[in-house]
Amino acid sequence: MTSSIRIALQLQPQQADYAAIRRTVAAAEDLGADIVFNWDHFYPLYGDPDGKHFECWTMLGAWAEQTSRIEIGALVTCNSYRNPELLADMARTVDHLSDGRLILGIGSGWFRRDYDEYGYDFGTAGGRLNQLGQDLPRIEARLGKLNPAPTRDVPVLIGGGGEKKTLRLVAQHANIWHSFADLDTFKHKVEVLAGHCADVGRDPAEIEHSVGAPKGDPAEVGPPLVEAGAGMFTVGVGGPDYDLSGLKSWLDWRASL
Template sequence: MIDRPVRIGLQLQPQHMDYATIRRTASEAEDLGVDILFNWDHFYPLYGEPDGLHFECWTMLAAWAESTSRVDIGALVSCNSYRNPELLADMARTVDHISGGRLILGIGSGWFERDYTEYGYEFGTAGGRLDDLATALPRIESRWAKLNPPPTRDIPVLIGGGGEKKTLRLVAKHADIWHSFADADTLEHKLGVLRGHCATIGRDPSEIEVSVAGGPDSRDRMYELGARLFTVGTGGPDPDLTELREILSWRDKRNA
């Protein structure tokens, strides 16, 4: 059994603000003591003005690799559909080196149809996108073993989603971190499903860090269920770090 401390992530949503604001907020969050800075991998805002200000995921991660010094960085999550898996592996390896070994490869199968249709990707079906992810993950792992120079470390893989037949099986096989969007009752059920998939392949489920949203109403129960990575979010035009400050205080009490 792995005993993990609580970690706190901030998803700094790259929408409705200029990049100077994003950079300043990322720096402030690092100074406050956040453990991980996440963005997301979309091409348009997910809420608010649908054609509002928005920036691309991976070029931003490379910039964060230079502008921060301590926090882990990653996408919550990168969409498998948008990039050849070998290219994504190389991009991740490069940002890993730029950051000095602080990248987390968050990845999922994709869901926001506008991203696909506007940028010319085939949307297909949810099942087909998950099948593509299942094919991509071993290709990413294989490419990391071939790159020169190799990654600075075994890059942690975060898989987001909760599908019981496909997604959680991929989590059991490939993930270092599983991010669930579920409420506490659903999380308890899905953890049981994940343990079953781990048992099938002979993996200790405690090797997988459980990641959830950081809502105050269910935080303590999710902790008792085994969650150790809690992420809160903020976006533009005026990012608010009030909730981040509160959950960082909760982390410090839990880890004391």
């Protein structure tokens, strides 16, 4: 284990005023977090289902200007909500606003209320995954056509653990794979991903393995996941009071390595 392990915060933009979100982003950067993610929903997932909530990508533009060191991104963007060419252009723009600190996190979507309230076709889980598979090459192609070009090859993070479709898309397109799996499940998924990488001729070591930070003492729960291949731990926190004590515990553990 080395201190190259990255610690991220998923700041859930729910149940809070934006001033609290802004302060929490600043605090996370000051504490030493490597990345701050939000998420791409239109309604809270926890607490009052009609509570306060803010949109993902306009927020990332604000974070790009507010911060100077941390990487930023969505954990994860819902592919269904935006035309893939538009999403590529949005990502390129936030990449420039942040001087090259954007991570393009993306997934196939799952929260039905978002779809129903905003007029998107929910369809089926398989259909949404198939659409993601069709749209990722379009996003990549558009990123290659934009003027000015992105400041770097924008890292793509794909979230999910579906063994037949999602992990194959990770092998084909992702720089980072994110999972909320427990240790045993994570070990299994790592093996499945390695199989897909072999099929497409890719070294799985090229893909950073990210996990949701499990509950418990990081010094106890972290090392087994690192041994299994995890290189990033993401701490989730929601409003209205964004408690960063968990983030600090993971940062302190990382500093002790």
